[in-house]
Amino acid sequence: MAGHDFRPVYHPAGHDTALHAVVQDLRTGRWVSMAQLLADTATWALWTQRTQVLAAVAAGSDVVQVWCAEQPDSVAAAVMHTRVVVERAVRAHRERHPRTRELWQSAWESCASSARLAPADPVPWVCLLALAVLDDEQRMDEHRVRPPGPMLPAGPWGLLAEADKRDPHNREAYHRMLQFLYARRAGTGSSVSEAVNFVQWAAASAPPGSALHALPLYTRVERYRRERGQERALDLHWVTEDAARDAERALLAWFDHTDPAAASLLDLNHLAHALWGALRFDAAARVFEALGPYYTPHPWAYRTRDPADRTLAEEVFTRARARCLAAARDG
Numbered sequence: 001m002a003g004h005d006f007r008p009v010y011h012p013a014g015h016d017t018a019l020h021a022v023v024q025d026l027r028t029g030r031w032v033s034m035a036q037l038l039a040d041t042a043t044w045a046l047w048t049q050r051t052q053v054l055a056a057v058a059a060g061s062d063v064v065q066v067w068c069a070e071q072p073d074s075v076a077a078a079v080m081h082t083r084v085v086v087e088r089a090v091r092a093h094r095e096r097h098p099r100t101r102e103l104w105q106s107a108w109e110s111c112a113s114s115a116r117l118a119p120a121d122p123v124p125w126v127c128l129l130a131l132a133v134l135d136d137e138q139r140m141d142e143h144r145v146r147p148p149g150p151m152l153p154a155g156p157w158g159l160l161a162e163a164d165k166r167d168p169h170n171r172e173a174y175h176r177m178l179q180f181l182y183a184r185r186a187g188t189g190s191s192v193s194e195a196v197n198f199v200q201w202a203a204a205s206a207p208p209g210s211a212l213h214a215l216p217l218y219t220r221v222e223r224y225r226r227e228r229g230q231e232r233a234l235d236l237h238w239v240t241e242d243a244a245r246d247a248e249r250a251l252l253a254w255f256d257h258t259d260p261a262a263a264s265l266l267d268l269n270h271l272a273h274a275l276w277g278a279l280r281f282d283a284a285a286r287v288f289e290a291l292g293p294y295y296t297p298h299p300w301a302y303r304t305r306d307p308a309d310r311t312l313a314e315e316v317f318t319r320a321r322a323r324c325l326a327a328a329r330d331g
Contacts, residue, residue: 055083238277260290
């Protein structure tokens with residue numbers, strides 16, 4: 001895979017081979033393998049990850065609705081229904097669809113229902129955090145809760161605490177909170193500053209092996225994503241001492257303590273991108289090797305003249321990968 005003919009693959013299931021087959025079934029309208037996979041999912045972290053991927057795939061069809069109709073007593077089906085309606089509401093908000101408020105209300109009610117049906121499951125609370133992004137003016141009381149630490153803004157901290165109670169340091173829950181902070185003052189420097197304070201706070205309390213140690217890499221990319229036009233901004237950014245330190249911390253506190261095959265592809269790509277930018281080619285090579293054939297368009301797309309063009313993102317990823325693997329090989 002180190003040759004010039006290497007072509008990276010983007011697939012939402014990543015290294016989760018069991019999920020690959022289920023995604024294919026979903027795309028052809030079949031739900032039975034999804035039900036079986038979720039029944040066999042042993043941890044809340046993996047449950048959260050798999051239901052998120054499945055909902056993104058199923059949101060454009062009625063396959064989960066069919067499952068609910070055929071197995072009306074299935075708690076897993078009810079949770080997946082919540083996942084799907086939340087995904088649709090978030091997409092509608094992003095596209096400024098006229099039915100957004102209606103979809104939002106329906107999704108919120110589904111979250112409340114799932115939380116009652118599955119009281120130990122973090123996903124209904126993660127879904128409520130996802131919906132918090134729609135309340136960018138923080139009109140709902142649950143989105144104006146006093147923060148747990150200094151330098152943090154009011155927000156949906158109660159929802160995050162409920163998810164944390166069920167699955168401590170749940171990756172998606174913290175990423176949803178990060179998205180809320182970005183949306184809270186969209187387009188302003190304040191939202192990024194608040195996000196930086198949040199990710200530093202979250203990473204500081206995370207145990208070794210937690211994906212939350214990779215969170216600071218996301219806010220660094222976001223800061224420079226908002227400053228389009230400075231072509232070398234990211235190159236110049238990652239060689240600074242504090243940025244390189246964040247990359248090193250993510251490597252030592254997260255990557256070195258986890259099974260890369262079970263890690264988020266986005267986290268692995270952000271770490272490879274950060275280490276490459278910090279000129280830590282040998283360390284980046286380890287992350288590229290862990291990725292195997294897979295990649296995600298972001299953050300590589302932000303290095304291109306057109307972030308919407310996946311081909312350009314793929315070219316940057318491939319070039320960075322080749323550079324790092326060559327450095328590791330040449331020692």
